[in-house]
Amino acid sequence: MTGYVLDARLLMDVLGSMKMPGSWFQVWCKLVAAQDPAYHGVDRSKAPRGYVRINQRDLQKRCTLSAASVSEPSQFFHHIGWMRTAKPGVLQLNPWLTVAGTSAEQEKWQKEWNAAKGPACVIPAPAYPAEWRAERAKAKKEAEAARRREKVVALPLRRLPARKASA
Numbered sequence: 408m409t410g411y412v413l414d415a416r417l418l419m420d421v422l423g424s425m426k427m428p429g430s431w432f433q434v435w436c437k438l439v440a441a442q443d444p445a446y447h448g449v450d451r452s453k454a455p456r457g458y459v460r461i462n463q464r465d466l467q468k469r470c471t472l473s474a475a476s477v478s479e480p481s482q483f484f485h486h487i488g489w490m491r492t493a494k495p496g497v498l499q500l501n502p503w504l505t506v507a508g509t510s511a512e513q514e515k516w517q518k519e520w521n522a523a524k525g526p527a528c529v530i531p532a533p534a535y536p537a538e539w540r541a542e543r544a545k546a547k548k549e550a551e552a553a554r555r556r557e558k559v560v561a562l563p564l565r566r567l568p569a570r571k572a573s574a
Contacts, residue, residue: 424533434477438498457506458493483539499525
C-alpha cells in the first residue's frame with residue numbers, strides 16, 4: 408500500500424471537532440502535505456523520506472501567516488505528540504497519525520519514532536486547544552510576576568582610578 412497511511416476520516420473528524428484557530432489547521436495541513444516527496448519547494452536531499460525538512464520561516468511563507476501564527480500551533484502539535492523535531496529544521500510527523508509512504512515505511516518510521524523516544528500521541532478533547540492556550544498564558548503571567556518580585560541588587564559603583572598629573 409502506498410500513499411498516505413492513516414485512517415484519514417478519523418483524523419479529519421478529530422481536526423474538525425477540535426475548537427482551534429483555523430490557522431492551526433492550515434499549519435497542520437501544510438506539514439502533512441510537505442511529507443509528500445513530490446511536494447513543491449521541499450529540499451528532499453536534506454531530510455530522509457518520512458521526515459519533513461522545513462523551518463518556521465518556510466512554513467510561515469507557505470501558510471502566509473505571521474511568525475506567531477506558525478509558532479503557536481507548532482508548539483501545540485509538539486505538545487500533543489503529533490510531531491517531533493528530529494534535528495534543527497527537520498520534523499517527523501507522528502507515523503501513527505500520518506505517513507506519506509508505504510506500510511513497510513510506516514512501520515520503519517514508527518520504530519524510529521520509538522527509538523527517539525517520540526512523545527505519545529494525544530487525541531485531544533475539542534476544548535483542549537483553548538485550555539492549553541489559557542494554561543500557557545497563565546504560566547507566562549506567573550513567570551512575569553515572579554520576575555518582577557525578584558529583588559534587584561544594586562551593584563556598588565566602581566571608582567575610576569585617579570589620574571596622575573603629568574609633569
